[in-house]
Amino acid sequence: MAAPKKPPLPVILMANDLIDGEVVFRTATGWSSEPREALIAGNAQAADALEAEGIAEMSRNKVVDAYLVDVVLGENGPQPRHFRERLRTLGPSIRPDLGKQAQSVIEPRGVPHVSL
Amino acid sequence: MYRYDEFDSRFVRERVREFRAQVERRLDGSLTEDEFKPLRLQNGLYLQLHAYMLRIAIPYGTLSSRQLRQLALIADRYDRGYGHFTTRQNLQFNWPKLKDVPDILDLLADVEMHAIQTSGNCIRNVTADHFAGVAADEVEDPRPTAELIRQWSSLHPEFSFLPRKFKIAVTGAEHDRAAIKAHDIGLRILRRPGTGEIGYEVIVGGGLGRTPMIGKVVREFLPRADLLSFLEAIMRVYNLEGRRDNKFKARVKILVHEIGAEEFRRRVEQEFAALDGPSVNADPEEVKRIAAYFAPPPYEELPERSVKLSIAKAAHRDFARFVETNVFAHRVPGYAAVTISLKPIGGVPGDATSEQMRIIAELAERYSFGEIRVTYMQNLVLPHVRNDELFALWEALDAAELATANASLVTDIISCPGLDYCSLATARSIPIAQSLSRRFADGARQREIGPLGIKISGCINACGHHHIGNIGILGLEKNGAEYYQLTLGGDATENAALGERLGPGLAAEEVPDAVEKIVNVYLQERSVGEEFIATYRRLGIAPFRQAFEKGVEGDQHAAH
Structure with a gap:
């Protein structure tokens, strides 16, 4: 099987915490549930290093399903380009009271509600 | 309702204990995710976008008040205060923590529930008409058949590693409310023309997904006693010849489609003829024992028409509309089945809060012999409500914002x-x-x-x-x-x-x-x-x- 295509830069590393399943972001020192604390890899070398850390952390049984996610950088920190990953940084769009968006520091953004 | 016997209880408890040990070994690093994933899936535990998700089986969509209350308790203690009823009559919790799942499963076992075979390439939770035992157009209650299949298929050693998942639905009625033609196997209980003998029409190879198919009839009439051996013959043909090389072509519908319904039928009949029927089929005494659990509740003898109901309908327009859309005729005079819509305007289809679950459990006890049904339409049903009490029930539902009068209408999505x-x-x-x-x-x-x-x-x-x-x-x-x-x-x-x-x-x-x-x-x-x-x-x-x-x-x- 061909190696999966690398996402465009810059990237962050996202995963789910093993014990509680929460979406977590790789930081300079460990894992955080806050996307704004994510370590940003802006070049191929840094991205490879981040990816390698993800694999190592999975084998250390800290997280599951770690993979690189391409982001745009804004004033609130990195924001995934793809709507699926953006939803993972927020929570269900239909329940603003749940998920990361429900915690005070993160404003729901980027994935508009379907308002008709 | 079916009650676990000693064997059922032990089986479920042992399974919880086994999974508890597996979770411990996962958390201490003895099991890798690759090793653990199939084990958690066999216990209904997925990893979704934001968290783990636990899918709990509600066999043939029948719940007791006690069970629904326990689900509410789990929602509050281990989740975020709500659950989601699915199109396969299951319930999903969206936020459980891995470390808590064994405790959740123990709480489920306390009320004779589990999450076994709600995932993985096995025979999944068996679904049935939500008006089972209630509908006037019914030949026979499909739930004893569904329960028999549940027992036969639970941890069946030969069918635990099928090419792909396998879904069975049963109806006992003329009108199909269980979408049996969209299942891997659909069973319809019917009377044989001429003799009146009760048996099954067997439909195989329906399914939706990326290659949708309507099921084909492979047996017009199967005598009741041969059910399990005939199912076993179907499963064997599928297990042997279903494609394992391509996940997207692995469902039985593809096999039926590729070799043709006639050829599939021929192979099933050949396998069926070669099987030692008596060693596979259920003992008639056991079938009777199971059926006895689904005996009708102690209905009262009531007049067909309820004056109280007529008066209430005339006096309350909203109630009259609710009766028009959400009340289903019962085969027993003086009773009705009531659909509780989980589709309030602008709501999330199929979601119920723990508070709503408790209210419904309470109302089921008061008005419906403590019984609740889950529909594949993602609604709930109180199956045995006296016509005389419909208005009181509606008032209570209305107060809890559970009286949306839209069953089967355009907003019942x-x-x-x-x-x-x-x-x-x-x-x-x-x-x-x-x-x-x-x-x-x-x-x-x-x-x-x-x-x-x-x-x-x-x-x-x-x-x-x-x-x-x-x-x-x-x-x-x-x-x-x-x-x-x-x-x-x-x-x-x-x-x-x-x-x-x-x-x-x-x-x-x-x-x-x-x-x-x-x-x-x-x-x-x-x-x-x-x-x-x-x-x-x-x-x-x-x-x-x-x-x-x-x-x-x-x-x-x-x-x-």
């Missing part, structure tokens, strides 16, 4: 969780359901439109049954954005049909207008008393497509 929760989804589906629900919120207009099933899936796997929706909506992704394809003419009943694609995909905000145009064509063209699906069958897709394309073109002009 089936929707999978979609990309708001599901890691397989390509687009969100719940917000589409909500926007359509708001668009058609007006009750008078809904009643004018009449029965019309909208079904929405957030990916081609079709958990939201879009192929068999009168109007089906499929959420996909193109160039990094969500878009939606509409199909028309799908039907989940005994006249099962797959919908036909209407035209190019739409952005989310265009969907309500498009659906409204379809509805308007129907309202213009229908004959007196003709339901949407009948009008569609009479006219074909052309007039609908014309209106749809006009809309799409108009929008494009406006955009340029």
